[in-house]
Amino acid sequence: MLEKISTSSIRPASADLYDWDELVQEDRVHRLIYTDPAIFEAELTNIWGAVWVYLGHDSQIPNNNDYVTTRLGLRPIILLRDSQGKIRALFNRCTHRGTTLCRLERGNAFQFVCPYHGWSFLNTGKLRAVPWPDGYACDFKDAKFNVAQVPRVDSYRGFIFGTLNPDAPPLLDYLGGITGPIDEWLDRNPGGKVVVCEANRLKYKGNWKLAYDNSGDGYHVVFSHRSLLEMENRLADEANKGMSYYKGSPDSKAMYMRYTGNGHHFKDKRPNIEKRAGGLWAVEGPAPGSEHYEAEFRRRFGAKADDILDLAGSEPVNINVFPNLSLLGNHIQVFDPISVDETNVTWFGTRVVDADGTLGDALDEINALRMRTQEQFPNFGEVDDLANFEEIQRGLACLEDEWVYMHRGLGIPGRVKTDAKGEVTAPATDEAFMREYIHEWKRLMKASPSLVVQREV
Amino acid sequence: MQPARDPSLTSYYVTDAFYRELIASFADWQRDDRLITDAAERDRFRGLIEREARLLDQLDFDRWLAMYAPECIYWVPGTPDGGDPRREIAMSFDDRRRMEDRIYRLRTGYAWSQAPKSRTVRMIGNVEVFEEASANKRMVRSNFLIGEFRPDGVRFLSGWCGHRFVERDGRWEIEVRQVNLIDCDQNLRNPSIVI
Numbered sequence: 001m002l003e004k005i006s007t008s009s010i011r012p013a014s015a016d017l018y019d020w021d022e023l024v025q026e027d028r029v030h031r032l033i034y035t036d037p038a039i040f041e042a043e044l045t046n047i048w049g050a051v052w053v054y055l056g057h058d059s060q061i062p063n064n065n066d067y068v069t070t071r072l073g074l075r076p077i078i079l080l081r082d083s084q085g086k087i088r089a090l091f092n093r094c095t096h097r098g099t100t101l102c103r104l105e106r107g108n109a110f111q112f113v114c115p116y117h118g119w120s121f122l123n124t125g126k127l128r129a130v131p132w133p134d135g136y137a138c139d140f141k142d143a144k145f146n147v148a149q150v151p152r153v154d155s156y157r158g159f160i161f162g163t164l165n166p167d168a169p170p171l172l173d174y175l176g177g178i179t180g181p182i183d184e185w186l187d188r189n190p191g192g193k194v195v196v197c198e199a200n201r202l203k204y205k206g207n208w209k210l211a212y213d214n215s216g217d218g219y220h221v222v223f224s225h226r227s228l229l230e231m232e233n234r235l236a237d238e239a240n241k242g243m244s245y246y247k248g249s250p251d252s253k254a255m256y257m258r259y260t261g262n263g264h265h266f267k268d269k270r271p272n273i274e275k276r277a278g279g280l281w282a283v284e285g286p287a288p289g290s291e292h293y294e295a296e297f298r299r300r301f302g303a304k305a306d307d308i309l310d311l312a313g314s315e316p317v318n319i320n321v322f323p324n325l326s327l328l329g330n331h332i333q334v335f336d337p338i339s340v341d342e343t344n345v346t347w348f349g350t351r352v353v354d355a356d357g358t359l360g361d362a363l364d365e366i367n368a369l370r371m372r373t374q375e376q377f378p379n380f381g382e383v384d385d386l387a388n389f390e391e392i393q394r395g396l397a398c399l400e401d402e403w404v405y406m407h408r409g410l411g412i413p414g415r416v417k418t419d420a421k422g423e424v425t426a427p428a429t430d431e432a433f434m435r436e437y438i439h440e441w442k443r444l445m446k447a448s449p450s451l452v453v454q455r456e457v
Numbered sequence: 458m459q460p461a462r463d464p465s466l467t468s469y470y471v472t473d474a475f476y477r478e479l480i481a482s483f484a485d486w487q488r489d490d491r492l493i494t495d496a497a498e499r500d501r502f503r504g505l506i507e508r509e510a511r512l513l514d515q516l517d518f519d520r521w522l523a524m525y526a527p528e529c530i531y532w533v534p535g536t537p538d539g540g541d542p543r544r545e546i547a548m549s550f551d552d553r554r555r556m557e558d559r560i561y562r563l564r565t566g567y568a569w570s571q572a573p574k575s576r577t578v579r580m581i582g583n584v585e586v587f588e589e590a591s592a593n594k595r596m597v598r599s600n601f602l603i604g605e606f607r608p609d610g611v612r613f614l615s616g617w618c619g620h621r622f623v624e625r626d627g628r629w630e631i632e633v634r635q636v637n638l639i640d641c642d643q644n645l646r647n648p649s650i651v652i
Contacts, residue, residue, distance in 0.1 A: 197545045200535065201535070201643060202648070203645065203646050204647075227562045227567040227569075232558070288550060289472070292470070346644060367544060371543065372550060375546060375547060375548075380559070380562050384569040384570050
């Protein structure tokens with residue numbers, strides 16, 4: 001059983017900090033939302049505590065007692081599958097003196113023993129033992145000595161989320177329309193499954209929202225990624241590799257962006273690709289092993305080779321789940337704030353499993369190729385975006401030049417369409433998703449969520 | 458007759474057998490019973506690794522690439538034990554063509570992460586040479602410290618390299634370079650230089 005404990009409200013409510021309608025306007029936002037430590041501090045409650053935040057993937061903790069350490073905003077978290085198989089997100093904090101209980105990034109443990117004074121806790125969070133208990137007058141059966149944990153942890157098809165907000169909608173409602181793209185992203189893989197397999201781990205000196213602003217940005221591609229596009233097409237007969245479809249007049253192409261609500265949005269570039277087996281592989285840039293594996297699969301699997309090769313192709317979508325999850329290509333990208341002007345961006349790689357026995361001995365080979373195609377963008381694309389995010393943060397030091405614009409597509413009749421469900425669709429380079437999500441951010445910053453933690457009783 | 462395949466244009470040598478051999482070769486090689494203590498031999502490889510460091514500091518990528526065997530790998534693992542690159546993402550795992558991609562990109566003038574270019578200085582030390590299963594190959598461990606200047610300051614990257622050298626036509630070439638950053642499994646800021 002779990003007991004819910006409200007957190008005290010020592011800090012002033014975020015709602016009183018600013019006139020949020022002044023900071024976030026229809027077409028622009030104030031520089032302070034990226035630079036003000038007080039706003040960052042408020043976000044830790046109003047965003048990172050109050051909405052469902054992505055914590056990790058099922059495949060990172062496949063067995064009972066498996067754990068990984070992660071964070072919820074700045075709160076250190078042990079995400080684990082307890083001895084009974086239940087997924088929990090424990091605060092990584094001893095109830096005695098506040099010491100973190102677990103310092104490793106992953107492992108398997110039925111208990112955590114505090115290195116400082118030896119208090120031990122089961123992986124349910126329950127206090128197991130305290131050294132020399134006869135020195136205490138208290139009753140250690142009191143729930144307050146059990147480790148605090150995230151009261152609501154839920155998952156959607158392997159993606160594990162948590163929130164401290166008892167008033168947040170159920171996870172499925174929160175995800176809403178973005179589950180459709182997530183399903184399609186998963187279902188192109190055998191058995192509808194992927195397994196996380198290490199990561200390209202990057203960071204930048206800039207606010208976390210600069211990454212989320214960029215996550216659906218089709219406007220920057222040919223400029224920020226010019227070196228990548230030139231590189232991956234340097235040997236091509238036809239310059240159609242990677243995101244080449246952004247060249248010329250991208251807004252006339254069939255790709256589009258869609259805002260699905262609650263801060264989530266989706267960039268669908270699949271309509272640019274030939275809809276046939278092998279269509280995705282045909283536009284994948286060169287990777288170590290490309291020609292060998294292609295020839296090998298064609299020799300061994302004939303017509304089926306195209307389907308296998310497509311598994312190493314980068315799925316041309318950006319599925320962005322507010323505030324910190326982005327599925328793109330074959331990556332699970334996670335944004336992780338460190339401070340107002342420092343953010344981790346982790347590109348978890350995924351491999352496929354042979355769920356239905358169709359891959360057979362091609363499994364390791366297609367995964368080997370899939371690892372190499374996934375290393376391309378973080379090495380040759382993302383680094384340039386992160387450099388540009390850092391330069392935004394530097395530019396925003398100009399105190400008197402207050403506004404940052406996100407008005408591309410705004411005010412052009414017929415360009416941005418809202419359907420009956422309230423989903424917003426616009427051409428690929430529009431900033432409509434930015435305007436929509438930042439207004440959701442504003443709504444959240446105006447709110448006064450009552451966050452809770454839970455403890456075993 | 459088939460025309461000779463050009464590893465700069467076509468990736469034909471990164472195969473399942475290639476990966477298996479690579480993983481086996483890099484599994485357990487830093488062993489005292491394989492250590493070559495001959496000073497002249499050690500000096501030869503130290504000289505090659507110091508030259509490579511200088512060429513990278515000078516951004517002389519053509520001469521740098523020329524130190525490598527035609528079929529080569531530049532490998533920066535994302536885990537401290539190297540991991541299995543068939544099943545895990547590496548920071549980088551470049552064959553010759555991708556090494557040339559990397560250089561090409563840096564030279565486009567549009568690689569914003571390297572605009573302006575980093576200035577680097579590399580210190581190489583603790584060079585140890587080990588026997589390899591093939592008589593015409595050597596494994597070499599060296600530690601490195603790279604000072605990297607960007608406009609907001611100097612930072613240091615450190616770690617160790619495992620070079621696999623092969624002797625071909627009387628010349629020792631680099632067949633594999635595994636670069637092991639001590640913080641390879643942590644989030645790194647702007648890792649856009651050739652490490």
